[in-house]
Amino acid sequence: MKRDLIYVDNILKSILLIEKYLSGVSLDDFRKNSLLVDAVSKRFEEIGENAAKISKETKLKNKEINWKGLVDNRHFLVHAYSLTNSQRLYAEAVRELPSLKKVFRKLKNELGKGDLI
Numbered sequence: 001m002k003r004d005l006i007y008v009d010n011i012l013k014s015i016l017l018i019e020k021y022l023s024g025v026s027l028d029d030f031r032k033n034s035l036l037v038d039a040v041s042k043r044f045e046e047i048g049e050n051a052a053k054i055s056k057e058t059k060l061k062n063k064e065i066n067w068k069g070l071v072d073n074r075h076f077l078v079h080a081y082s083l084t085n086s087q088r089l090y091a092e093a094v095r096e097l098p099s100l101k102k103v104f105r106k107l108k109n110e111l112g113k114g115d116l117i
Helices: 003-023 027-032 034-053 055-061 067-079 086-112
Strands: none
Touching: 003 034, 003 086, 027 034, 027 067, 027 086, 034 086
16 A cells, blocks of 8 residues: 555646646647647656556545556557647646546545555
8 A cells, every 4th residue: 555655646746747837838839839748748658657556456446536547548648659639638637637636635645544564
């Protein structure tokens, strides 16, 4: 469980960084800025990478999280990056991350209450 807390914390850090990167940025500005697209894509990769490492036990207790979707998104970004649609990436960040952040904050609090030794 200690490792799960680390992975969840890493996911939250990536979510917060994406929010920071996109603060005040329109879709049009995002699409024109390859550095920003790359940075957001990298953070989504990190989210998926850390989600893949979460224990089966924690995943089973938190079925409201689409674990497979997070990991599959990471695989797509890593292996088919040239096919990445910046509009889809932006929409996912704007629409999905607020609720994902909420769920992962709750999970972090629950994991943090346990014995971490």
